[in-house]
Amino acid sequence: MAADIDPESSATNRRRHCFIGGEWRPGSGDKVLIDRNPYDGSAIGEFAVADTGDIDAAYRAAAAAQREWVQVNAYGKRAVFEKAIAYVQENIETITSMIGAELGGTRLKAAVEIGLAIDILKEAATFPLRMEGRILPSPIDDKENRLYREPVGVVGVISPFNFPFGLGMKSVAPAIGAGNGVVLKPHEDTPIVGGTLIAQIFESAGVPKGLLNVVVTEIPAIGDAFVEHPIPRVISFTGSAVVGRHVAEVSARNFKRAILELGGNSALIVLADADLDLAVEAAVFSRFTHQGQICMSANRILVHRDLYQDFLDRFLEKVRSLPVGDPSAPDTIIGPLINQRQADTLNALVERGIGQGARPALRGPVNGTLFAPTVLVDLTPDNPVMQEELFGPVVCVVPFADEDEAVNLANDTRFGLSGAVHTRDIDRGVDIARRIETGMVHINDTTINDEAIVAFGGEKHSGLGRLNGDWSLHEFTTQKWISVNHGRRRFPY
Structure with a gap:
């Protein structure tokens, strides 16, 4: 007992x-x-x-x-x-x-x-x-x-x-x-x-x-x-x-x-040869686990433009299916944010981002501390939602043209904690990962990883x-x- x-x-x-x-x-x-x-x-x-x-x-x-x-x-x-x-x-x-x-x-x-x-x-x-x-x-x-x-x-x-x-x-x-x-x-x-x-x-x-x-x-x-x-x-x-x-x-x-x-502002990069189904699942997990209140959460999902629309459609479909509500319910995926102040701060940041040109592909309702998923697109690198840590169920999805642009976007932040790269070419993924200015990068996986015998920590801020x-x-x-x-x-x- x-x-x-x-x-x-x-x-x-x-x-x-x-x-x-x-x-x-x-x-x-x-x-x-x-x-x-x-x-x-x-x-x-x-x-x-x-x-x-x-x-x-x-x-x-x-x-x-x-x-x-x-x-x-x-x-x-x-x-x-x-x-x-x-x-x-x-x-x-x-x-x-x-x-x-x-x-x-x-x-x-x-x-x-x-x-x-x-x-x-x-x-x-x-x-x-x-x-x-x-x-x-x-x-x-x-x-x-x-x-x-x-x-x-x-x-x-x-x-x-x-x-x-x-x-x-x-x-x-x-x-x-x-x-x-x-x-x-x-x-x-x-x-x-x-x-x-x-x-x-x-x-x-x-x-x-x-x-x-x-x-x-x-x-x-x-x-x-x-x-x-x-x-x-x-x-x-x-x-x-x-x-x-x-x-x-x-x-x-x-x-x-x-x-x-x-904190972090992690990027999950999806290359043109990625397993799209795996990338979508990893991206959803990377952003919405514990309502996005994890320092390693993927704030920015960077997708090669050849896959961008297909990825976004599948991603939105899966995100819309995530149950929001009582955390004690066995099927709940997204529970409350820690307090009302955090919910208000996140909501204000989202509104500021939209005011500066971001478009909500999905804008979930906010009910007290329950903040339903929000997906932002049509973003410029200087938009505040791209630069600040989004400590909640809000994510940016951004297309890129080539590897150099993906790496530059990933590094365009004062943070440097985690990241992920999705590709069928493992060596190529590792090469890109080594160019990303973070303490941790995961190939074909979520940005959220922590193992008790492996070095955990970040770079920059x-x-x-x-x-x-x-x-x-x-x-x-x-x-x-x-x-x-x-x-x-x-x-x-």
Whole structure:
């Protein structure tokens, strides 16, 4: 039987707590955050927000517990992760319901996110056994150079609202696996799935008290205190490029390493020799999974002009068939956007694009946070819908004449996260992919891919650093040089 995954909730008490120093307690701030279901607006829970004193307590608890955690045998650390994996697997249905209720995720989306989180936990479980060092020679007789891989100490993690469980776990699990303490600040729209749920998993798995802390708060309550605090050496942020730039600046001023997983404006390119049916299916999945609220989503679909009209006709037919509505319904593909502000912002961007010449081949109705699919055509490269990230079920479909034009269009953006190329000539596809200025490109596939052992990250305004596998191990550790003189060294004076 699945364990009770949320001991703080009950039918009569919606008040939730932060997790600081191994204790569940309300934040000390003077504001109450209402966590709402984006589909129907109902209150899921209430949080007394954390203040700067709570941030300080959380970081100090993480630093103290980390000194205990680093002494735990590597196999003992791995055993903790095995318990965490089992806990998630036993509670898949409960977590699925949480993802639907708190962020409007469909059952399909929840399955993808939970699967990713499990894979990340499995990979992080190997980290304690991969904290390997090196011995290097020296030009000095009887001397050796030892390089030790050490945890950085404490990591601050800021998780987003769109994939809060998977992307929160993407930093939390490897940071802990590499021997660090962690303080996690989830997005205010997803404090449970992106925060307290992760704390409950690791608490159940038996991490030392205080090793993982979760502070539920809002930026007006803490300012830059989460990033500026002197204890964390690494800040891992997932979110918008605007906020990411600020996090990077504050981190640099305080001599911290910043890992930034930011937005995208991905292009899916369909060459003249592409499998058209596959390209249409991949394009629909690339744009409309989780309502288009994925940084890797295909904002722009670039189609060779010889296929353009046929592609557009098939694409529109499939898009019109996508069910829009209650994310808990088993057949729903497009649920709500995370909040009304996001829906209004996206609608305004679409109207601005249309005002500057875009034509809606399909213009779905907007009903509160439910935003039906919109497909825009007749676009110029400088149209705002071509340049901005479309964080919702809106997509641009654009013809191109040749490969050079396709590559130029794909690169005509300040972002550089993901992309895809569809062609029957694999080598040709790879050649084009290497010309696209992004961190990731996928041949004959969706733009949305994430695998726990493969480098994940972007170029340009899409981020700094890479996560997953060896790259996460690198980001959350440092190397210490210890030299050993086995003889009697002679000095010049």
